[in-house]
Amino acid sequence: MRSTILAAVSAAVLLVAVVLPAEYGVDPTGIGRVLRMTEMGEIKQQLAAEAAADAAAAPAAPAQADSAVGMATANAAQPSAPAPAPVAVVAAPKVEWRDEMPVTLTPGEGTEIKLKMVEGGKAQYQWVVEGGQVNFDTHGDAPGKSISYEKGRGVAADEGVLEAAFTGNHGWYWRNRGQANVKVILRTRGEYTDIKQMK
Template identity: 30%
Template structure:
């Protein structure tokens, strides 16, 4: 015996599917992709940070002995603007076991940050954090445990944009702002 759906049951199933799709669109897709969050759920889940509109960065390069004196490689000075109430990620592509020396400071406001890396080719969303805190500045170095993109996520909880001056040296290529 073959089971068939009546027109009424098919119509009801279609309406339920459309309602679920609408809820997913409003609650998850719009906040993550377009920073439109009519319900506030996207902000609570951290999805609005993924949209990242308004974040910007400028880069200047120079030879410097201040960082990375062993390899005498180029040092990059990067200015990242973290918009009010938002978060931005700034990344570098690095091979396994490569070292980066860094120093960053804000123009005064403390920012939550997560220095982390994401393995190349990973599609699960896995990342490894190297340092997490809320500070106005930090100086240090790290050696990459795997090939992939590595860098900072800064979150600005204030009501004014915060400028981060990031100075880096090492074996990397700049990916830049990640959306």
Template identity: 35%
Template sequence: MTKRLIALGVLLAAGTPLWAADAPRDNATLAARAEAVFGKQAGQSFDAPAVKPSALAPRTETVTVTLAPGKGAEVQAELDAGQGMVFHWSASGDVAVDLHGERTGSKDEYTSYDIEAGQRQGAGTFVAPFAGTHGWFWKNRSQQPVTVTLTITGFHKRLVRHGGQP
């Protein structure tokens, strides 16, 4: 117990917040915290980068857009690097889709993560490889209007929407 208190005191004296979002996320720091809080545990390993703390609370948002024949719309979430979201979208008809991201401050440059020619739904998890907006562009290639509904839960700052009808 005394060793744990000493280790905890060393962390606090060094000004290292124990659970703050901006605390160091390396295995050595995590191992020191584990020993200070719970004592040395046989067989314990550490993978601190597996957790990306967030100062934001997770949010769930649903957006619906209607695509006129031959038209497209884009919905993106603004995320910091390493932050993620869980998503599901469905469409009333086939749409071409490009899941992509744009770095903060970029002009006319983007990175595609997944492209499909004709799809009615998509679901998964996404972790932003860089800070910026990340999301979907859907294009209706049919002769009938298509409605797309997207639900995301994540640590996004806001949704950005371009095109389509509400």
């Protein structure tokens, strides 16, 4: 047992004595190259040399700039940095809506606006509430058919694309559950033939 421990300690001392210098680029026995420690040491030495060269190349002040003529010569020899190019700001394309319908809702009041669409037709929409929030139901109906696309409570705005699941009327129902009047503004465009507020 004692001989095993001594052998392990001797091997560790030998490894430190032989391998560690290889990490710094010195490998007299060649074992460092076998263990790839020499390569690591060479890379470290190369990086250190490059850093030293970069530091030496960055002049703190021109040595020959003792006179006005010397300074002018030194400045003329150095190319001036080009001015940064102006950054072009691309404005988001403005959506041109086909229809815009504002509706004022008193507390507790509801209203419905529907688009007449054929199956698979798509209508882009955006609605916002001024002065509060509303509950809403996006749905569609036709003789013998109905569908609810989305519902929400206490919502101040929504936007997206409404795709008709079948030929018929598709649109929104809003109800003001607040204590003050609100104004719902619906904007639409796309594949529909008619838009109307239901009574």
